[in-house]
Amino acid sequence: MALKRLAAIVGAGVLAVSIVSCSSTGGKPEASGDGGGGGTVDTPRMTIAMITHEVPGDSFWDLVRKGAETAAKKDNVELRYSNDPEAPNQANLVQSAIDSDVKGIAVTLAKPDAMQAAVKAAEAKGIPVVAFNAGMDAWKGMGVKEYFGQDGFIAGQGVGDRLRGEGAAKALCIIQEQGHVDLEARCAGVKATFPATEILNVNGKDMPSVESTITAKLQQDSGIDYIVALGAPFALTAVQSAKGVGSKAKVGTFDTNAALVDAIKAGDVQWAVDQQPFLQGYLAVDSLWLYLSNGNVIGGGAPTLTGPAFIDQSNIDAVAEYAKNGTR
Incomplete structure (x- = not known):
């Protein structure tokens, strides 16, 4: 059975992405959290916070982080990653990022009601916020600029x-x-x-x-x-x-x-x-760099869909190599 695409994927124009991908253990994220340091762009260095509801041990998030770190390295971004599966604690992490004067925030909205006040606080301070992975029905109402994920x-x-x-x-x-x-x-x-x-x-x-x-x-x-x-x-x-x-x-x-x-x-x-977690992490960081450095907004007010697609025995060999490399 051929790969079945159920939704379109909108790219950021800086990353060529195959339409077949999957989650992987992704290897241990870089301890420095800055994507390896050093960028390939000539824009000034900026700090971006990524705050998720990751449950420790869930390998899905290794791919999200790897994508975020890849974008951060390209964009000369210092990436500060933090996570907590409890929504009130995740909201506190957003407030801590605000207090540390980051330039942008990428956040998951698994429990939007608990996150709303913190997101509004960032926006009130002029810090752009993008959402990814969770919160498809809530992000626009919260004033978030962009969303990356599947429906x-x-x-x-x-x-x-x-x-x-x-x-x-x-x-x-x-x-x-x-x-x-x-x-x-x-x-x-x-x-x-x-x-x-x-x-x-x-x-x-x-x-x-x-x-x-x-x-x-x-x-x-x-x-x-x-x-x-x-x-x-x-x-x-x-x-x-x-x-x-x-x-x-x-x-x-x-x-x-x-x-x-x-x-x-x-x-x-x-x-x-x-749902291409690597792509979600990459686009979340890259979109903030694009907005902060050039005023670009991806999606035209609509979510940018990163999936879904079925992977089965008919196409698993196409992604197995990338999974072993820790990027799928």
Whole structure:
């Protein structure tokens, strides 16, 4: 099956990007947080903060950081990366960035209500803010200049269509962080086009608990024949749960990493929905540099979509090499 594009990707004009990509462990982010130092542009050095809701250990964010660091190196930017999965703490990190007089802020909006005051405070001080990865429905109302990511609901609809096409009977959609607007939009999209979908909330900060919760559900309901995970680590855990109880349920997922590439090759995971995290991190930083150095705004008031696309056995070889290199 050829690579299925579900949404357009708008580039920044400075990075040539293949339309097939996936998440990866990405290697350890650079300790200095400045993308390796040294730029290839002649604009004055500036400081940009990137603040995410990353849960430690989730390999998805390694790719986001690698993209951000790549853009920072090109743009002569000092990148200050910080993260906290708790929304109030993430908002405090935004305020700390404001207080340190950064020139721009890139932020994820997994829980927009908790982030609104901090974002408004940055804007009131004249610090431009762009959003990425989460907050598709909230960013414009918050006054954020640009947004980079996929539409979670549309991506979920694509998954539901695929489940129907594969003849699935009942799906389990696993949300690892309750209240996260993009994760909930994904499962809502799945359910919209594949109504025989049950949503299961798990504690994504405790992987043994995730496995036991999925295992218990599979034992309780033998009619589940497809598990939809919303992140690569959770898909791999779902594979173990299914094997542990002798379930024949197939597993599909959003996002991937190097281990998931191998799982797709082996047939343990059927497919992954790619939102190009490297590109999200790259564009978030590069867009701020473009705005601060030349007044450019990307997207014309609309979100810049970085996905989604399906990766499966038909095209996994095209991305496997990049995953090993830590850029996909």
